[in-house]
Amino acid sequence: MRRGCSVGAALFFAATLSAGAAEAAGVLRTVLVIDASSSMLSTDPKELRKVAAELYVDLARDGDELAVTGFDGSARESTGGFTKIQGLADRNALKQAVRAVGKNGSWTDFTAGLLEAKRLLDAAPDEPGDQEFIVFLTDGRCDPDPKGALAEAAKAARAAGSPKRVEEICQDKVLGEIVPTLGRARLFAVGLSRSAPKAFLETLGQRTGGVGLATDRAEELPRVFADVFARLLGSRLIEGESASSVDIAVGEGMLTLDVIVVGPPALSMRLFDPSGREAPVGNQAPAEFYFADSPSYRLHKVMKPAAGTWKLAIGGPGRGGRYAVLQNLDLRLEFVDLPDVMEIGKPQILKMRLATPGGKMPPGEFLGRHELSLLAAEAPNKCEEALRAQVLKVAPRLKVARGKEGHWEHALLPLQRGEICFETVLSPLAGGVLSRVTYSKAVRIVPPLKLAAKATAFGSVKQGQEAKAEISFEGSELGEAVEVDFAAIAPPGSANPLGGLSMRPKSASLEPGGKNAFELVIAVDRDAKAGARSIEMRVTPSKPKGYEDRATHVVLSITIVPLTFWERYGFWVKVISGSLLGLLLLIGIVGPARFRKGTMLYYKDMRDPDLPREGSYPLAAKAKAGFYRGAKAMVGPTGPVRMGGVVELIAGPGGGVLAKPLGGRKAREVPRDEEEGGEGREVSLKDGVFRVAPGARYSIDGAGLTFWVAVR
Structure with missing residues (x-):
């Protein structure tokens, strides 16, 4: 088997579990199930299945929980429980457990390894938001102990006239008896030889919402990676043949950047951020920069990488090798344009989305493998407390459908004055990986707002001077205090709505029962076009948010009077005349010739x-x-x-x-x-x-x- 194959499989499965599920609400719990049969001596002489398992450990996040077990005719070299990754010591302990799995077993019983994985998962605490995975690494077919229960079942089947061989009996037991008991655990199975049962492994993955594949060709893995990441994860993977220099374009909103070079020990790697600074390899701050150096691969893990072009330099006397780059999105569940207020009796569309901090959303196919539910709480005030009480009572939630833009949308109609708060929960469906919970701010529910505005004329004003008018909101219906913005509307065919005029103030605050009349001041530029004109002004409620569609308009009239010649140019005439006179005096005093000093x-x-x-x-x-x-x-x-x-x-x-x-x-x-x-x-x-x-x-x-x- 070629070196790149099992390592590539580890990249695939580790990315599937850790990249897509980054920052999930609960714990990511994985059991690494490794074939320990003696057939590995011929099919995997370099123990690449262990290299793949170690790479998976290095790709896992801090906070993830991992367990390791080997199997042949029975479970062996099991860690007996999960190790929570909290630093270098935990990663090293897990990798040592992988290396301890033997390769001298007489038989290959898939059921033994999977039952031990089930036992480990069943013994672990089960909290809301936790996710469970099994990574199953084998080289070939199920070949159990001929004196064991599976062999006896095969004999009984043959005696009853069934043509099924012991391998088929083993596969039936896995699919028919073990898989249904795994609960929500997803199984990712990889066969690392030509003799591996590809159809069975694929079915095993599909039945649990995972993936199964069999390959002994490293060149197949890029196609598998691209397909699975595009369909399943919303993460980004790039891989290729080793080169002396590789540019890595990192977009905004990335949670982690994993860069792996697979090859002989002499094949070195260096990683540089967009500013040219080299990523450290000493693991002084592994929560920010983690580096692993294995005989078969080198790995850099960067948390919250800066956007821009990173540089990967591959060197040394080693030949061959491949590189892989995993970029994992920092996806957050958020409300979209949630207003500060909602009006009684006015329908509202509540929108939620899953996106990076910069607003980048994953593909729709990825979103379709998740569902969103909504819980709302209304109260006269302090709706946060009312929402908290409903959460504790496990009140039923509404399932929310996804709209055309990829947002989840829900229509609601506020009916009484007070406040409303929302909790929204994202949960994975079959093939999904993310869990998210987010809470809204308190949105006030207020009586409807109706604006009425009228204004007096500015009258006649000369160029270069100011004039005043009054705008009154008498007759408006205000349920609460609001702030309105004033903005002139450009007439047809003009880009400048005021054309040589400026107006202040730009906003005003209205209060129920208040006077709500304000003075407007308009300043006329000296070069403003003379003559009578009308200014249409839009008055838009801006604070609190939610009233924008209640804008109204007023028309202000003004007559601009042109300046006389002396008013426009008199000052400059005086300045120029005075300057010329001063110049003549200066010439008369300074200009005449003088005898040289001395x-x-x-x-x-x-x-x-x-x-x-x-x-x-x-x-x-x-x-x-x-x-x-x-x-x-x-x-x-x-x-x-x-x-x-x-x-x-x-x-x-x-x-x-x-x-x-x-x-x-x-x-x-x-x-x-x-x-x-x-x-x-x-x-x-x-x-x-x-x-x-x-x-x-x-x-x-x-x-x-x-x-x-x-x-x-």
């Missing part, structure tokens, strides 16, 4: 060569710019003067100095190596001025003045 004027009076006089003058400090007038200074032979100067110094671009000879005089640049007063080069003028080079000395013809400029 610029000094040095001068000599050379009219008397024997007695020259010289001085200096801080141009930057004393020659200031004026409003729209650049800085300048008039210079005579004796220095700066107000009048009668021979040259005018003017601040140029960048703080430079320009010189303008006055009175038609010429200026000469005095060579540095000549005596003062010597002839120099005549300076050329442009527009009557020349640029003064720092440090260069200049003389003015016929004036006796020599000057130069330096920057300190």
